Amino acid sequence: MIITTTTNIEGHNIAKYLGVCSGEAVVGANIFRDLFASIRDVVGGRSGSYEKVLADARQMALDHLEEQAAERGADAIVGVDLDYEVLGEKGSMLMVVASGTAVKLG
Numbered sequence: 001m002i003i004t005t006t007t008n009i010e011g012h013n014i015a016k017y018l019g020v021c022s023g024e025a026v027v028g029a030n031i032f033r034d035l036f037a038s039i040r041d042v043v044g045g046r047s048g049s050y051e052k053v054l055a056d057a058r059q060m061a062l063d064h065l066e067e068q069a070a071e072r073g074a075d076a077i078v079g080v081d082l083d084y085e086v087l088g089e090k091g092s093m094l095m096v097v098a099s100g101t102a103v104k105l106g
Contacts, residue, residue, distance in 0.1 A: 001066055002076035003100070009076055015106030018072040022099040023064025025057045028092065054096075058082060061098040074102035 002009055061082070069077045080100035087093040 001069065001074065002105075003062065003066065003080055004076070004078055005080050007079050009078065009105070012076070013106045014076075014078070014103045016104040018069070018074050018102040018104060020099060021065055021068040021072070021074075021077065021102045022097060023061045023066070023068060024095060024097050025060035025064065026087070026093055026095045027053065027057050028094075054084075054094075057094065057096040058098070061096040065098040065100060069100075069102035072102045073104065075105040076103050077101065078103055 002012075008014065062080075065077060065080070077100040080098060083097045083099075085095045085097070087095050
């Protein structure tokens with residue numbers, strides 16, 4: 001399935017819009033605090049451990065988005081947007097939301 005942040009797909013016509021879909025992933029932010037306390041791979045102000053957890057959460061949200069679009073019979077998802085939010089008491093959870101429009105290509 002084609003997943004893109006653009007509103008169209010070069011070389012393809014959108015035959016039908018199937019509606020907005022979204023995928024969410026929520027991870028415990030205490031993981032981040034624990035990782036931060038024991039990070040040994042910080043180089044130049046970057047943390048590979050943080051980046052890995054964020055990348056995994058982003059991929060989970062995109063996978064869920066793709067599942068929803070597939071259930072609608074979509075060939076692609078256009079206009080994909082990723083949002084990150086801190087939730088819970090004292091910012092104890094991190095949520096990644098991927099949303100976009102499921103489409104049928106013609």
